Amino acid sequence: MQLEQIKYPAQESVALTEPFFHMAFSVDCVIFGFDGNELKILLIKRGEEPFGGYWALPGNLIYLNENIHDGAARVLRELTGLQNVYLEQVETFGTVNRHPLGRVITTAYYSLVKIADCPVFAQSHAEEVSWFPISKVSDLAFDHLEILKACMQKLKKIVRGRPVGFELLPPKFTLSELQRLYEAILEYPMDKRNFRKKILSMNILVELEQYQEGVAHRPARLYKFDEEKYKRFVEEGFSFAV
């Protein structure tokens, strides 16, 4: 950080407060990815000031003539090559001195994707782009760590209130694979018996007469989602607590 940060005074001053149209607006994309085992976050290494050389969420300022949701899709695509990802707005962050170049308010958009389906490559002001295990992220540009934490909380809340996994697991999966997904998102180990009881009682799974192949241990039974019930629960919600 070589730039001198503009500090707005805590109390209102006419000179700074009168002209309202002096703000900029940005979007930051919080893309969670599941690789079958771990929950990861997509980060870029910034090749530009401010925070040049820092890892950051893929984000940028939006244009005056651009809708914010379109801006989020554009910024993600321009920096990481990712497109056609479902982006959901999470929260807007607007503390006064969060950006060194002036007053910049940012809206976080989140998505949860299967990493294998999402090849990424660095472009524009991204020098590198990479998936990081959530637990390994400790320092990010701007207030991006705070934004990441807020989105992580949101993701946990979502997972407790509606099913996940449809786009993240293979079409046929074992209960252990599903449990690993829930554990990765909720960040605590679960009791195998309780998890099974809970998830089966929700009636969103179809038990198949098929078993794992090519494993050293006793092959586990395969399941798939009941697509209709899954979709209904996504809309109506349910309560998950193990």
Next chain:
Amino acid sequence: MQLEQIKYPAQESVALTEPFFHMAFSVDCVIFGFDGNELKILLIKRGEEPFGGYWALPGNLIYLNENIHDGAARVLRELTGLQNVYLEQVETFGTVNRHPLGRVITTAYYSLVKIADCPVFAQSHAEEVSWFPISKVSDLAFDHLEILKACMQKLKKIVRGRPVGFELLPPKFTLSELQRLYEAILEYPMDKRNFRKKILSMNILVELEQYQEGVAHRPARLYKFDEEKYKRFVEEGFSFAV
């Protein structure tokens, strides 16, 4: 509307897109109120252009040196006298031409209050302030009708996922009073038997050995919330569907 609306071209133009710090940011407060029977929304009549004479959500631009959440509390207080209301951020609205004076992105904050506890009075650019039944609201300034609808959807979602009523009903209430609250928010009539079964199975109510007084019909039993369980469910969530 006498002001000429600035229209940004759909395609990017250098002149308009290069200077990023030309935006303003506003907050709009979506205050839902319950009067024991109906769900209402707090609106102001604007005494200023743009949209002078129109009813609108209490909202205004925020200062350059003001955090957005502080801005929401200030704007609500300045326009309606309401303060110490718990405001929760809902969504940010940023389509390009939503404001006639330039690029203004707005964040909606919502609250759900008991109308009897919230006296209001018009101030600042509010000529009048009043509670309107949700069903009667059809025309509002800016994109406020769209914002109201989005917050209404959010409120319904919240009510399906966690208990409500603690701050909205008297400390002791009948199941009919609680049902009326759920019907007012979810906007559909519910079957009395199903509602009772569902709400009692959630284990958030304490059945009292007390009954209504001074009613013409057979007095109904009174209930109160189990405060501890209520709070736990607010945090953990549950699924409500009747």
